Amino acid sequence: MPQQTGRMTHKGNSADKPLMLGESTGVAGTPRSSLRPPLIIAKVIVEAINKKREGNAENYRSVIEHLNTPNMKPIILKGWIQGLDLCVSHLSAEDDILVGATLKLPWVDKEGDLVEAYITYLRSLVTAHTYYLRSILQSLVREFLDASRPTPAYLNVHTAIMELVSLVPDSLSCLVDELRRSIPFKTKPVAIQEVYVRNALYIITYCPALCEAILRLLFNHLISIDVEVPKEPEEEDVQFELDGLQPVSDVMVNTPSSPCLCAHYSKGSLMHNEMADKMADKMADKMDVLMSVMQEFVLFICFHDGILNEERTDELFKIILKVFDCEVITTHSTSYVQFLLFWMSSFHKSLSFQFVDHLWNKFSSLQTPTVFRQAAAGYIASYIARAKFLCVRIAKHLIESMMCWIHSYLDALSPGSARPEPRLHAPFYSLCQAVFYVFAFRSKALLESVDGFDFLRKLNFERVVTCPLNPLKFCLSTVTEVFADLMNQHELVFCYTILDQNRRLALPSPAQGSGSQPVVNVLDCFFPFDPYCLKISHRIIEPLYQEWEEEVGAKSVNEEKECAVSLQSCDQASLPTGYSGMSPSPGHSYS
Numbered sequence: 001m002p003q004q005t006g007r008m009t010h011k012g013n014s015a016d017k018p019l020m021l022g023e024s025t026g027v028a029g030t031p032r033s034s035l036r037p038p039l040i041i042a043k044v045i046v047e048a049i050n051k052k053r054e055g056n057a058e059n060y061r062s063v064i065e066h067l068n069t070p071n072m073k074p075i076i077l078k079g080w081i082q083g084l085d086l087c088v089s090h091l092s093a094e095d096d097i098l099v100g101a102t103l104k105l106p107w108v109d110k111e112g113d114l115v116e117a118y119i120t121y122l123r124s125l126v127t128a129h130t131y132y133l134r135s136i137l138q139s140l141v142r143e144f145l146d147a148s149r150p151t152p153a154y155l156n157v158h159t160a161i162m163e164l165v166s167l168v169p170d171s172l173s174c175l176v177d178e179l180r181r182s183i184p185f186k187t188k189p190v191a192i193q194e195v196y197v198r199n200a201l202y203i204i205t206y207c208p209a210l211c212e213a214i215l216r217l218l219f220n221h222l223i224s225i226d227v228e229v230p231k232e233p234e235e236e237d238v239q240f241e242l243d244g245l246q247p248v249s250d251v252m253v254n255t256p257s258s259p260c261l262c263a264h265y266s267k268g269s270l271m272h273n274e275m276a277d278k279m280a281d282k283m284a285d286k287m288d289v290l291m292s293v294m295q296e297f298v299l300f301i302c303f304h305d306g307i308l309n310e311e312r313t314d315e316l317f318k319i320i321l322k323v324f325d326c327e328v329i330t331t332h333s334t335s336y337v338q339f340l341l342f343w344m345s346s347f348h349k350s351l352s353f354q355f356v357d358h359l360w361n362k363f364s365s366l367q368t369p370t371v372f373r374q375a376a377a378g379y380i381a382s383y384i385a386r387a388k389f390l391c392v393r394i395a396k397h398l399i400e401s402m403m404c405w406i407h408s409y410l411d412a413l414s415p416g417s418a419r420p421e422p423r424l425h426a427p428f429y430s431l432c433q434a435v436f437y438v439f440a441f442r443s444k445a446l447l448e449s450v451d452g453f454d455f456l457r458k459l460n461f462e463r464v465v466t467c468p469l470n471p472l473k474f475c476l477s478t479v480t481e482v483f484a485d486l487m488n489q490h491e492l493v494f495c496y497t498i499l500d501q502n503r504r505l506a507l508p509s510p511a512q513g514s515g516s517q518p519v520v521n522v523l524d525c526f527f528p529f530d531p532y533c534l535k536i537s538h539r540i541i542e543p544l545y546q547e548w549e550e551e552v553g554a555k556s557v558n559e560e561k562e563c564a565v566s567l568q569s570c571d572q573a574s575l576p577t578g579y580s581g582m583s584p585s586p587g588h589s590y591s
Helices: 039-051 058-067 075-085 093-102 112-128 130-145 152-167 171-181 190-205 208-226 248-253 282-302 309-328 337-342 350-366 369-386 392-411 427-446 453-457 461-465 476-487 498-505 536-546 559-568
Strands: 007-010 017-020
Touching: 007 282, 007 461, 039 075, 039 093, 039 171, 039 309, 075 112, 093 130, 093 208, 112 130, 112 152, 112 248, 130 152, 130 171, 152 171, 152 190, 171 190, 171 208, 190 208, 190 282, 208 282, 208 309, 208 392, 248 350, 282 309, 309 337, 350 369, 350 392, 369 392, 369 427, 392 461, 427 476, 476 498
Parallel strands: none
Antiparallel strands: 007 017
């Protein structure tokens, strides 16, 4: 047999003759055979596979090289794809290199019949050889890491995923695994982050069974970026311009009926000018864009033509609450990701009740670890204080419930445990601080409400602040100072004497022994709904958010301002001892 290079033999009705890839397959010209090109290509591939199994892999390698040819014309590419579809039954697990080459074919940005032919090939391949399912899903998911494509290209990928999921139901778990493996590292450019998150979220629209798994994956990714964002806002961002922003209602009404799957915020748009909206810090910019994408997804799911779909909203909110328990509340000092729940709970009063009730159950359950009970108390306090949409009547009910728990706790104290011990009574001190914090923000509204003064007197703050556990001693000084000033101003309780006594007492730190250095306050924990300093995603949060409003009381105006600034920042610089057992996000350091 004559030596062949790049040739394959085609057995026709006459004697054997050499078959050039460039001649008889339509690769370089018109086929000589009367057979359709896909059939010819299929025969070439089958022959190459058979010869490889006999020990001659030359033609097999030629096929793979041709599949790797760059800039192949669409009509030629389509012929190869159809030819591959005709011979999938001849493939085996040993042909993973050939199959891998087919999975790298440039099909996603093509149109019409070529895309349909490729998806048909994938269906045939999975039907005949399910062990290639993971490789196929991997190749499809990795298309989400290319931020240069338009939305139709990503829709082609989703069409292929939908076909595979409907064909092999067990593919759902494989799909989540590949999404997890392919998630871009937090240092990758913002455009890649945006495209990946957009497309991962879009999978939920046709695979609702994966909603919780995908949201857990994305929340974990958001947290890994969130904890890297500087806690102090950038100087130029402190007073960023809010004029001309769309009201929340308009944003909801203008929600697109079909999702955008390409890079949108990261490349600028008509609504969000790139130079005006870009954050100076790279991690803050990524967090801003990704929070905007998450907001867009929530609006897409929950609203239709500006009208809230309560059933779908409630279902999504319950899932996000589960994710919150697993990923968010277990991570210390996140700044932004939790605002998705804050914002969603404003859609309907039932969601607000649901959120607070969930937090309260977590705090009051003795089965909940202490650090998470403390975190829940912080969330309750910050939510009541900052949620402008939470009416005073509900706020009063929540404050009353918290004070009832505090008084019940004091009633149940045994003589041996009635001593100021932060580790023994950590939930008690956390809830006291929560009440003090809420009162600092809501005192004006509470006093102006019906029977407001009588309501506050009935809460019996005096018993709490003068009890043997001495809660003012272990709460944040910025909180207790404002609380004491307001209590004195309204003649409810006089706290200054207790505060002065506490200042004179030195608390030995377990880590420092009996030295005289100051102790790290066990309640020096963060309030999760502190000011939101991201530029784009802030626009939906801002109308719902209660800023600090100082009251001029017994202290001087300068002292009031110092307390206001301290409350605004919530003194997040130091690590709370009580949170040392929390599981950090990837890459997060407590140092």
